[in-house]
Amino acid sequence: MTPIGVGPQQAGRNLDPWFDSYAARTAGLSASEVRALFAVASRPEVVSLAGGMPFVEALPEELIESAFRTMMSEHGAEALQYGGGQGIPQIREMILEVMALEGITDASADDIVTTTGSQHALDLVAKLFLDPGDVVLAESPSYVGAIGTFRSYQADVVHVDIDADGLDPDALSATITRLRAEGRHIKFLYTVANFNNPSAITMSLERRRQILEICRREHILILEDNPYGLLYFDEPAPPAIRSLDADGVIYLGSFSKILSPGLRVGYVLAPHAIREKLILAVESSILSPSTFNQWVVTEYLRQSDWQEQIEEYRGVYRERRDAMDEALREHLPQFTWTKPGGGFFTWLQLSEDLDSKQMLPRAVTELVAYTPGTAFFADGRGHHEMRLSFCFPTPDRIRTGVRRLANVINGELELLDTFRGTTRRTIADTGVVTPPPNIN
Amino acid sequence: MTPIGVGPQQAGRNLDPWFDSYAARTAGLSASEVRALFAVASRPEVVSLAGGMPFVEALPEELIESAFRTMMSEHGAEALQYGGGQGIPQIREMILEVMALEGITDASADDIVTTTGSQHALDLVAKLFLDPGDVVLAESPSYVGAIGTFRSYQADVVHVDIDADGLDPDALSATITRLRAEGRHIKFLYTVANFNNPSAITMSLERRRQILEICRREHILILEDNPYGLLYFDEPAPPAIRSLDADGVIYLGSFSKILSPGLRVGYVLAPHAIREKLILAVESSILSPSTFNQWVVTEYLRQSDWQEQIEEYRGVYRERRDAMDEALREHLPQFTWTKPGGGFFTWLQLSEDLDSKQMLPRAVTELVAYTPGTAFFADGRGHHEMRLSFCFPTPDRIRTGVRRLANVINGELELLDTFRGTTRRTIADTGVVTPPPNIN
């Protein structure tokens, strides 16, 4: 007789003959909520406010074609060959110019390592630093892909509170003190200081100084992840934290958002000793990053007015940000959200009685998708928030999407009201209703 | 006062403020001997028989250009965008045709995952399966890049003896029994069954059956790494081990050697449950493999007579293999080496009194480079062997290189003779012989 109720462990063992062979870390490798959404939201009738795909259609293809032609005629054999683990010197020279726009002017091409997108850099840094049980500090909320990667090395992500100016220094100090009292090893502070994914918040210059000061005092490395810094809509972001400290910051950049993610070219700027280890980690992971793609990016940067192209992208995303903001004002005025100064995302704060994760299937039925806030927390929070992305859909689609979303939310609220009318009063009477916390 | 004799640990700490922050696994991440050689041997006057660079000059650039043009005109926006973690379906369909040439005809495109070269696949499989202290079985000798990657997850590589037909089944059984008696966890058997890097040996069909039989009985997964299978010179390699067993083999392929390594496109064919985890591992590591490069490869495979191009490569490498073999016969007839039936490498067996690692600096001075055998063993063996690669240099350069190598070796032997005749006795008596400094 089959026993009733086979646990997931047992089920896995039955389906997978290699179930007992996996490493302990593999248990922490789970499908992200964003990933599951990619499939659902890819049907054309669904307005997806869920993904983080840049609007590459705004890039004139001729720019890539011309970069490719020069590459083939001038560096063909080299572009088709293996390269060094650090990346080709020519792209690293050009990256200095890109980073200068973020305020980093003291870097050397020698201290840059190119990677397969900045996700790869996150993975390599995690591999170099994280032992099981180590702690990574991160904003609350924080980038889902980074949380997943840190966890895949069996580290714990501990969130630090933020306010409208970014990480809260007092919360940071208190968290460090608490964790150290518990005997935990804090390996680094991971921060997306510019136009954060997902919160859209940018850390002020004063805060950057304060956070840096704390990390120096406590000897905590900073991992500054900056894919969105140049995509500002109103005014430039403050200079990168790395521009204020060369020894205590690992800085990550990417061509995914200012050029194209299909090329998978990102980079790390790191202190010497760490840079050396990163090169070894690249070699161990992929031998060398694609010379082909590095040359395409290099020739693109050499030949095109790439700053003008970034200005182009800014215009596209600014218009979409505005469409999103206006639609939210019109359709969901009872809630709060961030009006992003740059980047790809708006962070919407719902009321405590709404659960963005539970509501998602209904939303998809109504042909709109978003990312539940839970994806961006390692500690189970985020049920009353959602990330809305405005990078890919047109302004019209954004308006349609937000209107549909409002329908879903209002439908849910009506349902709750009916429900309250009968059974829920009891709950309010017992004082369990919490007011919605402010995000900004 | 500075203390005399600062240990490497202490030195590291002084130079690197983050020395105490690294993960335990980072200690195992060391520069490979092959890597150090890349720098030395890249001067044009040095004949390098050291690297593993394919001769991409044999690829008509027009084939890449035309694939690129079709990609941009038909899939431009998609090629510049993020893709799925598993890789684009179109390339996975084409990969079925490539694998069919290796005897794998029962695969589904659903069970393929594309990666950033097959090195990336090695890294992902290692990450999924290897806990610290686990064992990977491998041929003796085995691919340096795989050994390094397995070690970077703190696993131990245990070599199994080979003969002219590949892995020795008795040695395999005995090694498994011994390790299990010691309580060790064997996670998989890593094999380069076709035109092995570095030994050049190909496992016979009978051996494939025997090895598979043992691994099935002992419940040991096989990781079959096959970048060279289609580059045979005389007769095709036997069908892939994967063609004999779909459930117990993870199969790795690569476009690096049959097309171009600069594109960094490789792939894994894995049993369902493992494939699922591999996709998550890709996402955690790089979000998605480059759609740009996957489309270039797809259009190349669709438009070109790619089998004819492989035939072209075979011709180039066959001629070089012959040049190497003839030069060895002429200049170093006193030693033994494999005459490769395919692939990129010859494995030269020196006499016991010669140390290939110690001899390398002298060889480089005499303008020839090779890879010492020690690179291909995790257990310190390989001092009396060397890997000679014939893939990149022209036949003329190969002849020059082998002539120079013979000079170095014969010079070394003469020195040893003199040494033996006159001084060695004394030194042996006092025991003061210092080995020359190691190149690493």
Ligand SMILES: Cc1ncc(COP(=O)(O)O)c(C=O)c1O
């Ligand atoms: C904050 C952040 N970091 C890193 C990445 C990874 O980007 P890529 O690997 O394409 O450079 C993303 C992508 O969305 C991101 O939002």
Ligand SMILES: Cc1ncc(COP(=O)(O)O)c(C=O)c1O
């Ligand atoms: C046996 C073997 N496996 C894997 C690789 C990695 O190749 P790639 O990552 O370029 O596919 C190599 C490269 O030399 C190799 O010889």
